[in-house]
Amino acid sequence: MPLIFRLASAIGSPVRLGGITPDRLRDMSLVEIARLEVLQGNVSVALGDLFRVSGDGADGRLTFEGDLAGVHEIGRGMTGGEIVVRGSAGRHVGGGMTGGAIHIHGDAGDWLGCEMKGGLIHVRGSAGDHTGAAYAGSRRGMTEGTILIEGSVGSHLGASMRRGLVAVGGDCRDVAGLEMIAGSILVFGACGRAPGAGMRRGTIGVFGMSPVPLLPTFRAAGRFRPLFLRLIRRDLERLGFPPRDELSGEELVLYHGDLVGLGKGEVWCREDGGTP
């Protein structure tokens, strides 16, 4: 049985839950947990004043219930275990996490999985801007792990990411994979302007539109039937992502870029005409 946090009532000021992670709560009693202090706005409040806490966290599972769109930093820095959110979550979910899994049965805000170093985040709804990206000033975004979003995401998806996989069932907005260093981003809907702008290495697949609005600094490299996408499809299905026929081995067009950067990145599109 998981440890259950039910939002007691609608919250006013935003709440930051950084540090409330499964590994930390595992050996605590309900009373101790209810006394833990978190920030709401600029004041410290007891967790028990915000949530009704029940269940048992001994098996490393936490469940949050209610409208948590104003509750930020869920699972930030977690190292293992599992967090399930039944509803929407706020910003910075899973930021810097190194392991474990976060399942959100709703939407997530901006900065989802920023600078994550391992583990899995699976969002059944949509997510905001800067998913899997780097925080301001950092050299690297996510460096390992998997982010699955069944809906759509905002801009700066996977900006400066170094390794790992992001799959988006719907659309994404501008500059997906901005200055990415390596890693993989698959978008099954349409994308906004300039995917892969400044990318050094890494792989971006855009399957839901044609032509893809690439920058002129991408160069067509030919048509292929990439086998690795079938391997990724198998992984995605194993993780519970809805099956995608786009990854079944059909012929795709490959573009190389961004030539203003290192130029070793690749963008896969369904049809010719990638460059504007």
Next chain:
Amino acid sequence: MSSDFIKILGGTVHDPANGIDGEVRDLWLAGGKVVAAPTDPSVQAVRVIDARGLVVMPGGVDMHCHIVGSKVNTARIMCPERSREAAPVARTATTRSGTMGSVPSSFATGYRYAGLGYTTAFDAAIAPLAARHAHLELADTPCVDRGFYTLVGNNHYVMRSIQKGEPEKLKSFIAWLLGAAGAYATKLVNPGGVELWKQGRDGNARDLDTTVDGFGVTPGQIIGSVARAVDELRLPHPVHVHCNNLGLPGNWTTTLETMKRLDGHRGHLTHIQFHSYAGGDGDEDTFGSKVAPLAEYVNAHPNLTVDVGQVVFGRTMSMTADGPVGHYLSRLQGSKWYSSDIEQEAGCGIVPIEYKNTSAVHAWQWAIGLEWYLMVDDPWRVTMSTDHPNGGSFLAYPQIIRLLMDRTFRQNVFQALPAPVREKSALKDLDREYTLNEIAIITRAGPARMLGLKDKGHLGVGADADITIYAPASDAETMFQMPRHVIKAGRLLVEDGEIREPLMGKTLHVAPDYDREVEADIQAWFEDSYSIRWRNYPVDLKAQTEAEVVA
């Protein structure tokens, strides 16, 4: 008045400026000053601080750091990840919150200086155009008396008056500029070289006889002329020189030549560690130390003083008015880079850097800094600095004190350095250890004297009641890390590491007199060149902060 007396009872006093080396005695304070013990035995102190068994020194004086102004703020904006990754400074009932990292926020900077027992700090490089900003930020830097030096080494008017052979005009201009900016002293940064850098890609002054295009003057002429003008103006602090060719292999000859070009005038050579390198033929193996000949020259020439600019291993931020150095470092480190051109006045370069003890060059820099402390015979002539944050944070001062006082500790760190440094650095044979009194000289008495601050750096009658009380500990780093009490202007600032009363200090500046007739000439040049109006240029200090004219 009697009700105002504070007595510091029975401390072991180190007041080298007054020849007191570890004597147990009482100190009486009143009205923010050190006063003579009351002759009337019935007079009681309102507060007695029991310092028996503790070490009493004047408050620390940091004569060269970078804590305010546009460069510092640009560095903060450029590297938010550094502030984010460091533990934040929490708000308390008496103090504000802040951030740390390589460049702490303004209030945190003041609190941390106070926490180390420092009560005075000078920012070493403010362009006159940035003076207003710097003063506003100094007014938000609590706990320390403060001020800044203003940049003149690449100023167009300075170079023009030297070119025309008008030393009187130069003198008046410098006096006017110091007053307009509310500055404490003059600063030369890569004189002439920054102007050349601003004129074109890879431009710089290679030596002191390079001609600055458009002005027909050389770095050597700028150094000599400004040093002379500063002496003739009788400014409290001599010209503060950041030599040409900072950080470059083989730059020691430039540094030696700079000392000579001062031509007997007073001069303070800053972060001298960065200017004492052998090598230069492209072979990294030839990189090394030339402290010995430079220190020998300093020892023999009483017109010269230095501060070290010690490198501390770890991540930090390079921020300098030496634009070409910023470019050089950014190419070396492959990191972020900021460069700016400050009109008729100066340049600026900012680069995040990391000093690693596995790098032979960085290890050399570390060793060269310590060689300077240990090879200058007279501690009154060398001052502790890390050129915060360029060589490292001021928070490393306790560690540097331990390196100087404890040769076993020093050798342990030294033995972990790369082989070339271990084998060749003079540090392996230097077994000098600093005494507590010598530490008191290089951290407070010496810099106060170099700055011409008559009321600071000592505990004689009439001195500012800026006092730090340390508890002796098994090692010097622990002792200097957390003073027991810090008193500022006669009030208890810090007790056991916690800020009791975060009082604001005052801004120290000069306002030298000058020939008013030159103003018309300056104004004509100014109106013709600057992006702002003449009347908006001078800073009205009284409107901004509590200020005091020194000398």
